[in-house]
Amino acid sequence: MEIRVTRDTMSDIYFDALRIRNQVFVKEQGVPYELEVGNALEEASAVHFVLYDGGVAQGTVRLLPHLDEHSALIQRMAILKEGRNKGYGTLLMERLLEFSKASHIDKLELHAQVSAKAFYHKYLFTEVGAIFEEAGIAHIQMERTGLAE
Structure with a gap:
């Protein structure tokens, strides 16, 4: 298994993430689709992680740095149906956390689908605020601080 990382929105890695x-x-x-890939500036500003198993892209997540450079937003965590329950999400999250620490990011935020919040709890994310709807799906804001410690 391999996780490739890119900021290049013209790379094969990025196109695998989009797929x-x-x-x-x-x-x-x-x-x-317009909500999923609607903001070209965000796409170009984000760091895209793609997990490959046997050379086949199976999962992705992106990290969107905030302007202060010490915090970022985790978005678009997705694993293909045939790759679920194989630990791919865990590998992606561990790699993203390593990258964040190495980049001196101290605070991570995300909007988790309510069905996935237990996954993020395992990585010390806590819920912030009330459940809200995003793209017709129930979400909860979560955050983790103290990464740089």
Whole structure:
């Protein structure tokens, strides 16, 4: 298994991330494509992580740095259906956390689908605020601080 990282929105890695996100969010969950990939500036500013198993892209997540450079937003965690329950999400999250620490990011935020909040609890994320709807799906804001310690 291998996790490749890119900021290049013209790379094969990025296109693999888009393919996974389109399959999971647009086709499976019914999120409008314009919401999923609607902001070219965010796409270009983000760090995209893609997990490959046997050379085949199976999962992705992106990290969008905030302007202060010491905090970032985790977004678009997606694993293809055939790759679920194989630990791919764990590997992606561990790699993202390593990258964040090495980049001196001290605070991470995310909007978790309510069904996935237990996954993020394992990585010391805590819930902030009330459940809200995003793209027609129930979400909860979560955060983790103290990464740089």
